Amino acid sequence: MKYLMLSGILLSLFLTVGCGSKSVDSSGGGGRQITQQDSDGEVADESEKMAQNDGGFMPVPGPDSQGLSGVEVIDPKDVTRNVDNGEKDAYTDNKESNIYGDDDYAQVVPADSLYTIYFDFDRYNIRNNMKPYIKADAEYIREKNIKSIVLQGNTDELGTDEYNFALGQKRALSVRDALVLQGIPKDIFSTVSFGSSKPVCREKTEQCHAKNRRTEVIEK
Numbered sequence: 001m002k003y004l005m006l007s008g009i010l011l012s013l014f015l016t017v018g019c020g021s022k023s024v025d026s027s028g029g030g031g032r033q034i035t036q037q038d039s040d041g042e043v044a045d046e047s048e049k050m051a052q053n054d055g056g057f058m059p060v061p062g063p064d065s066q067g068l069s070g071v072e073v074i075d076p077k078d079v080t081r082n083v084d085n086g087e088k089d090a091y092t093d094n095k096e097s098n099i100y101g102d103d104d105y106a107q108v109v110p111a112d113s114l115y116t117i118y119f120d121f122d123r124y125n126i127r128n129n130m131k132p133y134i135k136a137d138a139e140y141i142r143e144k145n146i147k148s149i150v151l152q153g154n155t156d157e158l159g160t161d162e163y164n165f166a167l168g169q170k171r172a173l174s175v176r177d178a179l180v181l182q183g184i185p186k187d188i189f190s191t192v193s194f195g196s197s198k199p200v201c202r203e204k205t206e207q208c209h210a211k212n213r214r215t216e217v218i219e220k
Contacts, residue, residue: 109132109133109136111139111140111143114141118130118211118214121210121213122159126174137179138183142184146188148188148190148219149190149218150189150218150220151175151190152193152216153169153193153215154194154199154212154214155195155212155213156196161195165193166193167193167195168193168194168195169191171214174215176191200214
């Protein structure tokens with residue numbers, strides 16, 4: 001009787017040890033998936049651990065962990081700064097360059113005719129060196145009691161026709177607003193844009209282009 005009890009205990013111990021060692025995948029794939037506990041106590045796939053260690057499936061950072069080789073990384077602050085500088089400067093120039101009563105008007109220009117106003121490339125703000133001519137035009141209009149003025153905006157040949165017609169109109173309006181700030185009634189002005197269609201110079205030089213970037217002030 002003691003022999004049978006001892007045999008039963010040994011058999012139970014053997015079955016307990018054998019059942020706790022391995023887990024066999026019975027999905028029918030023919031492979032075997034071995035599981036083990038990691039240091040956090042969670043069960044991890046052994047093949048996944050091998051992949052992590054060997055770099056097989058998990059991304060492994062290279063020497064440059066900030067980005068891929070050959071790809072330019074742009075700081076968003078630089079993009080914002082570039083956009084702000086480009087757009088804000090143009091707006092500021094067009095707004096603040098039309099503030100009158102400063103030293104730019106100290107230069108005396110004879111008010112004996114209506115002067116053409118010239119512009120920088122791709123701009124429609126009144127240049128500082130053109131402000132004395134704006135003042136002279138305003139004085140001439142008052143002295144001659146002119147009742148109707150047409151402002152003809154023009155551009156150089158660079159750019160599309162559509163863009164240049166829009167730019168020419170902005171230049172005409174800029175001169176109108178400048179003359180209004182000099183005390184000339186707004187209702188005597190009409191504006192028109194010719195874009196690049198009425199050049200006064202046809203040479204393909206910067207000096208020639210500069211002559212075409214203009215607004216003509218003409219009495220009707």
